[in-house]
Amino acid sequence: MISFALDEEQTILQTTVRKFAAEHVRPNLRAWERARAVPDEARRRFHDLGLALLDVPEAAGGAGAGLIASTVVHEELGFGDAGAAVALWAPHLVPAALLSLGDAAQAAHHLARFVEDPLALGAVAWSEPAGAPLEGFATVAEKRGGGWALSGKKAFVVNGDRASVIVVFAQVEPGRGWEGAGAFVVDGKAPGVTAGARHETLGLETVAASSLALDGVFVREEDRLAAPFVDGARRFFARASLMTAARQVGLARAAYEYALGYTQERRAFGKPVAHFQSIAFTLAETLMDVESARWLLWRAAAVPDGKLDLSHVAQAAVHANEAAFRAADNAVQLLGGAGYVQDYPVEKWLRDTKTLALSAPTDQLSQLAVTGLALGQPIDAGLPSSALQPIYT
Template sequence: MISFQPTEEQQMIMDTVRSFALEQMREQGHEAEESRTLSTSLLASAKELGLIPANIPEQYGGFGEGHSALTGTLFAEELGYGDLSAALHILSPASVATPLVAFGTEEQKQTYLPKFAEDSFFASAALVEPTWNFDPAELKTTAQKTENGYVISGQKSHVITDGEGEQLFLLYARDEETGTTQAFLVERTAEGVTVGERERGMGLGALRYHTVTFDEVEVPAAAKLGGDGGVDVTKLLNYARVGTAALATGLAKASYEYAQEYAKNREAFGKPVAQFQSIAFMLAEMRIAVESMRLLTWEAAWKLDQNEDATQAAVLAKQYADEYVLQVADRAVQILGGHGYIREYPVERWLREARVFGAVEGLAMV
C-alpha cells in the first residue's frame, strides 16, 4: 500500500527545505531573474542542505543509506515552490548522481560520487537535442565504439552549467554498437567539448544553460555508465519525469497559494474577491489540480522505489503536470488582474516558467 504520511525523517527534510525555499529562494527570485544571476550565498546555503549527498551511500562519500525517489520528490516539490531557476541549478547534480548510484560500476562510483560533496564540483545531464523531432530513444548524438573506447559526436541543448569550474556531463548518445541509447561520463575539459553562449528563454532568466557541442570526443570504455552492460535508460527517464513533475507541483502550489492569499485580501464592491463565485471556483479547481499532480507524482516515485515498472505512472504524472501547472499559473495571473501582469509580482514569472515543462524533456531528476 502507498502511505500518504511522510516518515519522520522525510518530514524533517520537507520542513527544512520549505523554510529555505521561502526565506531565501522566494525572497531572491525576482532579483535573480532581473540580474540573470543566482547569488553565491544562495547556492552555498543550498549546498549546506546536503540534498545530493543525502542520496549517496556513506561508502561513496555521502551520508545516506541509499537513494529514494519518493524522498527526492518531496524536497523537489519544496524547491519548485521557492524558485524554479534556483531549483533546477540545485538539482542538476542529481541528474548525474542518481544514475551513478543506480547503474554505475564500482570504479565509476568510487571515482565520481565522492566529488558531489566538494564545493567546486558541478554535474549536469546532456539529454535534449536542438532538433524538431527530438526523441530520447532515437538520438542524433552518436557513440562509435573503437579499440580504445568511444568517439562521441553530436549537439545538446539546455545543458545547465556552473560558470567555469570543474564539471561532469552525463551525456546520452546512441551506442552504434548496440543501437540503444546509453549514457557516458564526459568531462567538460575533454578535447572536442565546446560550451556555447548562454541561452535566453522566456523564463528561467537566472539559470545558466547552454548548447554544448561534442565534436569527435574520445572517451575510454570505462566512461560508459554501467560498463559493458550499459544502463536501463527507460528507468532513468522515469526518474527525470518524476523529478520534473515534482518541480511543476511546487510551482503550481506556489501560484495557487499566492493567488488565494491575494484574493482573500483584495476587496471589490465591499468584500474580498475570493468570495465571488467565479474566483472561488477558479481557486477550487487550482487546488484540485495541485493535489492531483502531487498524488500522481508520489505514485510514480513509490513504484520506482519498489522497483516496479513505473513508466506508465511516470508518463501520466509528467503529462498531467505539464498541462496543469500552466493552467494553474495562468489562473493565478487572472485572479491578480492587472497586478498579475506586473513583473514585481511573482505570478508573472511563474506563468512564463510554467511553459518550460511541456517544452523540454528531462529537466530534473530525483
C-alpha cells in the same frame, strides 16, 4: 495499507526545506532571476544541509533518502522558486545518470567530486538540435585505441557551457536504435568539446543552458557507463520526470496560495473578490489540481528503488505539468493587472511552469507511454519505440 502521510523523518526534512525555501529562496526570486544565477553561497548551504545528494546512497557519500523524500524536497524548492530548484539540483543530474547508467565503481569514482565540492558542476547531454533519428542518437561514439571518440551536436544542455563533467548519450551501434546507444563520462574541458552561447529562455532564468559540439572527443573505455542503455536511460528519465513533477506541484501550490491571499485582500464591488462565486470556483479547482498532482506524484514515487511503474511516472509528470500551468494561469488571471507586472511573482510562475514542462520527456511522449503501456506496446528508454509510431502518427 494506503498512507497519505509522510513519516517522521520525511516530515522533519519537509520542515527543513520549507524553512530554507522561505528564508533563502523566495525572498531572492527576482534578484536571482536578474543575476541569471543562484549564488554560490546558496549552493553551499543546499549542499551543507545534505539536500544536494539526498537520494544518492550513503555508501556513495549521499544521504540515502528515498524517492518520496526527494519529491518532498523538490516540491518545497519549487514552492520557493522553480528556477532556483532546477539550478540548485542541475549539477546532480550527473549523479542521477551515474547511478542509473553506471556500475557501482563508476558511480563511486565520478561521484566523489560532487560529494566533496558543493560547487562542482555537471551536465547530462541527450537532446540534439537536428532532431532525433527514428530511434537512438545522431551523435556517434566510435572505437578509438583504448577508448571512444565522440562526435556530434547536442542542444539545451543545462550547465553545458560550464560543467566540469558531462555525461553524453551517443550512438555506439548505428541501426540498432536505443539498444545500440551508450552513455559516456566526458571531461568538460577535453579537447574537442565546444559549448555554444547560453540560450536566452522563456523562464527559469537562473538555469544556464547551451548547445554543445563534440569533435572526436576521446573518452576512456572505463568511462563508458556499464549498464544496458535502455534500462539505465529509463531509470534516469523516470527519476528526472518525478523531480520535475515535484517542482511543478510546488509551483502550483505557490500560485494557488498567492491567488488565495490576494483575492481575499483585493476588494471589488464592496467585497473581497474571493467571495465572487466564479473566483471561488477557480480557487477550488486550482486546489484540487495541486492535491491531485501531489497524490499522483507520491503514488509514482512510493516504490522500492528501481521498480518504478513507467505509466504511473508518466501520468504524474503530465498531470503535474498541466495542473501547474492551470494554477499559474489562474493566478495571473485572478490578480488582474497585478498578474502581468513583475512587482508580483505570478507572471514568473507562468513562464517557469511552461519552461519546466518542456524538459524531457514532453507531455506528448509521456502520454504516448501511458497509452502504449496500456496497449502492451514496447516503450524503450521511456520513449516510444518505432513499433509504436505507426499507431499514433
